[in-house]
Amino acid sequence: MSNTNTLKNISGSIVLAGAGKMGGAMLSGWLAQGIEPKRVAVIEPRPSEEIRAHIAKGVRLNPSPQDTGPAAAFLVALKPQAFREAGPKLKPYVDATTLLVSIMAGMTIASLHEVLGGRIVRAMPNTPAAIGRGITVAVAAKDVSAAQREVADGLLRATGSVEWVTDEGLMDAVTAVSGSGPAYVFLLAEELARAGVAAGLPEQLAIKLARETVAGSGELLHRSDLEAATLRQNVTSPGGTTAAALEVLMGQDGLQSLMTDAVAAATRRSKELAK
Structure with missing residues (x-):
């Protein structure tokens, strides 16, 4: 299945928490791959002009957890230092079976589970994602299903290539080599x-x-x-x-x-x- 078909076949909403440079690149990539704007919700207190342009086309801005409906995936693109403070506000969007994809440097699967829960994929992209030439490395928690991993792969591949590892301990070195x-x-x-x-x-x-x-x-x-x-x-x-x-x-x-x-x-x- 091509990445375009993978994204188009995702059922449910996609929620993006944090629409800075990297989160914004992810959003642009998803829309370019054919995801309908109305199926994407962005949680961002200070949206840029680029994000506002996407909102004008149908992307939802700061909806309530009740308004988003069943989420296929919840992607967190906040600064790691701000994550724990924002956690209580984000928690209502996530339940035990929600696919949670994090692109925050240094934030472990255990820490993500403690703050938000869900079925977690930890990923590290880099800034060439902004032009579709990024490289992302991802690792999935043991309870992530094959179908959820495919969804995560499709979301991450919208901005470049993706490599998967099974050892989370490699992610700090990944961050140091390709993230930075x-x-x-x-x-x-x-x-x-x-x-x-x-x-x-x-x-x-x-x-x-x-x-x-x-x-x-x-x-x-x-x-x-x-x-x-x-x-x-x-x-x-x-x-x-x-x-x-x-x-x-x-x-x-x-x-x-x-x-x-x-x-x-x-x-x-x-x-x-x-x-």
């Missing part, structure tokens, strides 16, 4: 531009070169069947300019050690958010 990962790539573009200026390039030219190089290289990586290491080697001529730069980046205190430390720090913080 886009920021690392954007930082690379920032610093490459700064280095270009330091080497004598006009600022706007350096920014343009860095931005297009990172974006184009990412697209090449996306389209190629080759490993990243092979693509890197293909650019690197022995004794050439790239090799000289890579001697620095791949040195003892270079990118490998920095990235290992960065991912470890993000993993620790993800675990702290669950406490």
Whole structure:
């Protein structure tokens, strides 16, 4: 069954709690896949103009639990720090058999069950979901049925690809690699531009070169069947300019050690958010 058919065949309402950047991307993806706007309800005290545009087309804003009717799924896209405070207000939308999908960093299945209950899928998307190029990793609680997992997969796949794991303990590292990962790539573009200026390039030219190089290289990586290491080697001529730069980046205190430390720090913080 295609993802479009999966979403169109979902029976009942879909409730989205939190319509910020990630929640809004999810909503846009669902509507683009053919879900009727009137079947979606959004709980959001400060809806953006983009969300208001969806509301104008039929998406319901801040309905009561009685108004939403039987929910096929309840997706939580709040900031983790705000979740426990919002929990009592969200609880009436969820019963023991509701599919609850969380995309909050660090929030464990046990914590979600304590606050809201339901049958829980914990997921971690990333910001390229906004253009349909996200990657989401998901793990399901043991009481999630095969049909509910298919619904969750359809909802998450509306913004990109989805990978499923069975060990929830992997989710903190997932958050550190792919959830936070886009920021690392954007930082690379920032610093490459700064280095270009330091080497004598006009600022706007350096920014343009860095931005297009990172974006184009990412697209090449996306389209190629080759490993990243092979693509890197293909650019690197022995004794050439790239090799000289890579001697620095791949040195003892270079990118490998920095990235290992960065991912470890993000993993620790993800675990702290669950406490």
